[in-house]
Amino acid sequence: MNMPAPGFYAPAADRYAHMPYVRCGRSGLKLPRVSLGLWNNFGSVTPQDTARDMLLTAFDAGITYFDLANNYGPRPGAAEETLGKIMDSDLRPHRDELILATKAGYTMQDGPYGDGGSRKYLMSSLDASLRRMKVDYVDIFYHHRFDPDTPLEETMRTLADIVHQGKALYVGISNYSAEQTAQAADLLATFGVPLTIHQPRYNMLDRWIERGTPSLCDVLLNRGIGAAVFSPLNQGLLTDRYLHGIPADSRAASSCVFLNKDNVTADVLTRVRALNAMASARSETMAQLALAWVLENPAITTVITGASRPAQILQNVETVRKHVPLTDEEKAEIEKILG
Numbered sequence: 001m002n003m004p005a006p007g008f009y010a011p012a013a014d015r016y017a018h019m020p021y022v023r024c025g026r027s028g029l030k031l032p033r034v035s036l037g038l039w040n041n042f043g044s045v046t047p048q049d050t051a052r053d054m055l056l057t058a059f060d061a062g063i064t065y066f067d068l069a070n071n072y073g074p075r076p077g078a079a080e081e082t083l084g085k086i087m088d089s090d091l092r093p094h095r096d097e098l099i100l101a102t103k104a105g106y107t108m109q110d111g112p113y114g115d116g117g118s119r120k121y122l123m124s125s126l127d128a129s130l131r132r133m134k135v136d137y138v139d140i141f142y143h144h145r146f147d148p149d150t151p152l153e154e155t156m157r158t159l160a161d162i163v164h165q166g167k168a169l170y171v172g173i174s175n176y177s178a179e180q181t182a183q184a185a186d187l188l189a190t191f192g193v194p195l196t197i198h199q200p201r202y203n204m205l206d207r208w209i210e211r212g213t214p215s216l217c218d219v220l221l222n223r224g225i226g227a228a229v230f231s232p233l234n235q236g237l238l239t240d241r242y243l244h245g246i247p248a249d250s251r252a253a254s255s256c257v258f259l260n261k262d263n264v265t266a267d268v269l270t271r272v273r274a275l276n277a278m279a280s281a282r283s284e285t286m287a288q289l290a291l292a293w294v295l296e297n298p299a300i301t302t303v304i305t306g307a308s309r310p311a312q313i314l315q316n317v318e319t320v321r322k323h324v325p326l327t328d329e330e331k332a333e334i335e336k337i338l339g
């Protein structure tokens with residue numbers, strides 16, 4: 001039984017009542033089926049109160065895994081600073097209940113030591129992340145993307161050393177191919193550390209992890225590596241957000257360089273309208289159907305969702321509270337719609 005700490009946030013007493021937690025691959029780490037990412041809407045342009053509201057809403061709803069990276073902002077580093085402020089104001093007494101993840105691998109600073117997969121970059125970046133997040137360790141540290149200019153052996157030895165130093169409890173990789181993942185897992189094993197988790201992009205409109213022999217899904221399942229999927233809603237395209245035009249407060253209308261108005265194509269809208277009709281027939285929202293579909297893949301541990309407001313988080317968590325498994329007919333219909 002956790003008693004509220006005076007001066008800090010008093011979270012919902014029933015926060016663990018409705019969220020399913022599943023083992024991440026073969027590890028003992030249990031992750032919530034729905035997680036929250038801080039890539040967008042937690043940087044310096046978002047009011048701290050909005051960010052705090054979203055994070056605490058998520059925690060109250062049973063989300064324990066919060067996904068960050070050194071470069072999340074805008075202003076790289078700003079999302080980690082936001083998290084650090086919320087640790088100080090609200091969540092420090094609950095550190096042992098949080099799975100905090102960060103990453104390094106994309107460009108963080110000018111010069112030869114702020115990008116890639118070198119020992120020099122990863123070690124200094126994680127130290128800076130810990131300072132910004134105001135924590136002594138992260139639960140998961142990821143290498144953010146494969147770096148062809150650094151021997152994989154160097155990157156994996158560094159991840160293993162980070163675990164041995166106690167700066168991360170578990171390590172993972174993101175955006176690695178099936179073959180690169182198998183090599184990374186083999187190397188880490190020689191350094192005495194398991195590859196616990198992979199973070200690929202996966203959603204109804206981007207199914208690369210299912211393709212190839214072996215596919216990334218095959219590698220993850222065969223080796224007991226968990227998967228935390230990013231952009232499960234394809235940044236909002238797989239929701240009702242764009243069914244009646246492009247709202248001014250949406251990601252596609254914002255200055256985000258990864259989703260813009262050109263991505264909201266007639267073809268995507270035709271598919272999403274058909275899927276949305278199916279979701280309505282199941283008394284679900286489009287977002288809930290899209291998340292449920294991802295979670296039906298046995299290789300997937302958790303969906304890392306993004307949000308611009310607390311109501312989206314509550315709706316997304318509701319997916320696993322009330323989800324009725326898709327029937328074979330519904331799965332076939334989805335395949336037909338997706339083409």
Ligand SMILES: NC(=O)c1ccc[n+]([C@@H]2O[C@H](COP(=O)([O-])OP(=O)(O)OC[C@H]3O[C@@H](n4cnc5c(N)ncnc54)[C@H](OP(=O)(O)O)[C@@H]3O)[C@@H](O)[C@H]2O)c1
Nearest residue numbers: 037038039230231232233234235236239250251305306308
């Ligand atoms: N490893 C990597 O390379 C990598 C890359 C990208 C992301 N990530 C991680 O994955 C996380 C999630 O990525 P993402 O933000 O692209 O995820 P996403 O869940 O696919 O998209 C989130 C966006 O969808 C909309 N949305 C969410 N729930 C909704 C709902 N119920 N109804 C209507 N619209 C809804 C919101 O758009 P509006 O803002 O328009 O409201 C929200 O900002 C990131 O925060 C990050 O942690 C990792």
